[in-house]
Amino acid sequence: MKQKILLTGRPGCGKTTLIKRVVNDLALPAGGFYTEEIRAHGERLGFKIITLDGQEALLAHVDFKTPERVGKYGLDLRVLESIGTEAICTAVRARRLVVIDEIGPMEIRSPVFCDVVNDALDSGEPILGTITARSFPFTNAIKKRHDVTLIEVRPNNREQLALELPGQFKK
Secondary structure: OOOEEEEEOOOOOOHHHHHHHHHHHOOOOEEEEEEEEEEEOOEEEEEEEEEOOOOEEEEEEOOOOOOOEEOOEEEOHHHHHHHHHHHHHHHHHOOOEEEEEEEOOOHHHOHHHHHHHHHHHHOOOOEEEEEOOOOOHHHHHHHOOOOOEEEEOOOOOHHHHHHHHHHHOOO
């Protein structure tokens, strides 16, 4: 069975940085996406989604006037449902390592995203992703899957994980 590893931990603990390092260290072809903060003057203003093949778009921003909101951020779920879910589906179809960063409070607002994540988890392809530490019915169900390894990222284990995780995905 191929690995399904999801990283969890407090915001800012280095989950996304760790995923990017692991993907860069692997010789396996990978697809999917990661999210990155948008900051200005030391303040977080939003998040963008960046696919591993270089597409990017704004997912959430304090200036978005949309009905879908998480905290101070308005969400553009169309971005997630187009480039994000398509990147996941393409990686599954190509039998690549599927990178999903992140399965979090913003992303799980989209039923389309949730369906694609479940399909990817059921696909048998290797998965490396991040998942919110917070409790939500959808993410709790994923965390309880017998085929998912959940790893908490902390400042004191990040470097060790960066060394160990690539070995989990060797063919």
